[in-house]
Amino acid sequence: MTDRSGDGRREGIVGARSLAVALAAGAAGVAGSYAVAAFTPSFVAGPIAGLLARRMPDVVVRYAITVLGDLGEQLNVVTAVAIAVALFGAAALVGLAVARRREQASLGPPTTGVLVGVLAFGTTAAPLASVAAGLAAGLVVAVGNLASRTGGGGISSDRRRVLGGVGSAVVALGGGYVLGSRGSFGGDTGAAEPLEVTDTLRAEIDDLLAMAGERSLDVDDLDPLVSETFYEVDINATDPTITADEWELSVTGAVDEAVTYDYADVRTIEAENRFQSLRCVGESLNGRKMDNALWTGVPIMELVDPAGPGEECCVMLRAADGFYEEFPLSALEDGFLAFGMNGETLPRGHGYPARALIPGHWGEINGKWLTEIEVLAQEVDGYWEERGWHGTGPVNTVAKLHHQTRFPDGRIQVGGHAYAGTRGIRAVEVSTDGGDSWAEATLSEPLPGEDVWRQWVYEYDLPGREHEVVVRAVEADGTVQPEAASKAFPSGPTGWVSRTISP
Numbered sequence: 001m002t003d004r005s006g007d008g009r010r011e012g013i014v015g016a017r018s019l020a021v022a023l024a025a026g027a028a029g030v031a032g033s034y035a036v037a038a039f040t041p042s043f044v045a046g047p048i049a050g051l052l053a054r055r056m057p058d059v060v061v062r063y064a065i066t067v068l069g070d071l072g073e074q075l076n077v078v079t080a081v082a083i084a085v086a087l088f089g090a091a092a093l094v095g096l097a098v099a100r101r102r103e104q105a106s107l108g109p110p111t112t113g114v115l116v117g118v119l120a121f122g123t124t125a126a127p128l129a130s131v132a133a134g135l136a137a138g139l140v141v142a143v144g145n146l147a148s149r150t151g152g153g154g155i156s157s158d159r160r161r162v163l164g165g166v167g168s169a170v171v172a173l174g175g176g177y178v179l180g181s182r183g184s185f186g187g188d189t190g191a192a193e194p195l196e197v198t199d200t201l202r203a204e205i206d207d208l209l210a211m212a213g214e215r216s217l218d219v220d221d222l223d224p225l226v227s228e229t230f231y232e233v234d235i236n237a238t239d240p241t242i243t244a245d246e247w248e249l250s251v252t253g254a255v256d257e258a259v260t261y262d263y264a265d266v267r268t269i270e271a272e273n274r275f276q277s278l279r280c281v282g283e284s285l286n287g288r289k290m291d292n293a294l295w296t297g298v299p300i301m302e303l304v305d306p307a308g309p310g311e312e313c314c315v316m317l318r319a320a321d322g323f324y325e326e327f328p329l330s331a332l333e334d335g336f337l338a339f340g341m342n343g344e345t346l347p348r349g350h351g352y353p354a355r356a357l358i359p360g361h362w363g364e365i366n367g368k369w370l371t372e373i374e375v376l377a378q379e380v381d382g383y384w385e386e387r388g389w390h391g392t393g394p395v396n397t398v399a400k401l402h403h404q405t406r407f408p409d410g411r412i413q414v415g416g417h418a419y420a421g422t423r424g425i426r427a428v429e430v431s432t433d434g435g436d437s438w439a440e441a442t443l444s445e446p447l448p449g450e451d452v453w454r455q456w457v458y459e460y461d462l463p464g465r466e467h468e469v470v471v472r473a474v475e476a477d478g479t480v481q482p483e484a485a486s487k488a489f490p491s492g493p494t495g496w497v498s499r500t501i502s503p
């Protein structure tokens, strides 16, 4: 098969120019999808990224989580976008080939458009975003056709086709980016609508947030007691988009009678405010996946008890993104169903419309986009336990070191957050001689709550030589955080954080 179009020069079926136009069409298709879907599961790269993450060998996923962190997630999304461009590009190549075989250039755009649309729909099942993908890809081929037919000072018609195609794709990329980003980045982490609460509850929220501000230590580069940005860990690249109207939560399994609630049902229960910190089992010892917020919601047993759960061993939380985690029913008893965060509606990235909060445990059992609470008579593995992790238990105690300043008078200040789940923090001890002698750090005044981190700072004179600062937390009952160091996999990092400081 050869190319007899344009200025008659022969070109192989996947000649460089067809390839360029096809890739431009593919990129435009992805941009079209993004323009309509934004960064949601309807965006064609969303399901591909999810598939990639699930098909990846466990060791690679583990490496991505524990070593690459957020970079691993970004790599996953970039790869997914590249695959989507290649997929749509291949569809456009077929469209171009059909047009050439029939010697009818006008067949290229509709064939490309339909093929890309069908591929997008097959990937996402999202009609509108798929139509947009098809339209954008078809349009690029059409502009390429048009450009090849309009005479242009000494530029061959094939080259004009490429220029037209690539040019229009660039426009599509810009437009897609602008359209897709309208509010979607805000929407990802920001609240969709104001949180509706009683005046009493609102006043309490304001007071508690003010208290958290006042009790935060006056240290510039350290997150205050209510985190300014709260980490996110998800099994998928894109977050579910469930509205409060669609949302339902069922209590099922080994219960007297299954019960299903909608959002309005939950809101008839008297709401409360709670500070609670979360920490991810997959973070590094001195990592950044530990944060604190003020949550508004209801005690989760208010929803579970009416179903009659009996004396079973365990419970499985299931979520709208396909996530599931199992843990002892006893841990659920202090659990909370949150629909508000820091005085606002729970952001989509943190589980809108509602998420579970289980005091004292690793982050992973704090199911976001919660849809089902299944009471179980037998233990089973959750999503991460099937992948080798042991992250359903109580968090490990840690004192992190994220702040370091040197004052003009030569003194040094170090600081960070300390967290021990529901065991509580009594003290943070600092050694500036590699662990030979210890002194107590200044702690932030505790916030109300059973499961809340604290900040610490410590100031000392620069010893004039290289020295090692070591930090360890002491739990409320006097237990000193274990020194033995272990990596995040499989049950969370342990050990004392240390840092070498030069004179």
Ligand SMILES: Nc1nc2c(c(=O)[nH]1)N[C@H]1C(S)=C(S)[C@@H](COP(=O)(O)O)O[C@H]1N2
Binding pocket: 230, 231, 232, 233, 234, 235, 236, 278, 279, 280, 281, 319, 320, 321, 323, 349, 350, 351, 362, 363, 364, 365, 366, 367, 368, 369, 370
């Ligand atoms: N539905 C759902 N819930 C989830 C997850 C998820 O991927 N899907 N990730 C879990 C993990 S591993 C952690 S550490 C916490 C993080 O909560 P955050 O993203 O609000 O910080 O949510 C947990 N809940």
Ligand SMILES: [Mo]
Binding pocket: 233, 279, 280, 281, 282, 363, 364
């Ligand atoms: Mo996690």
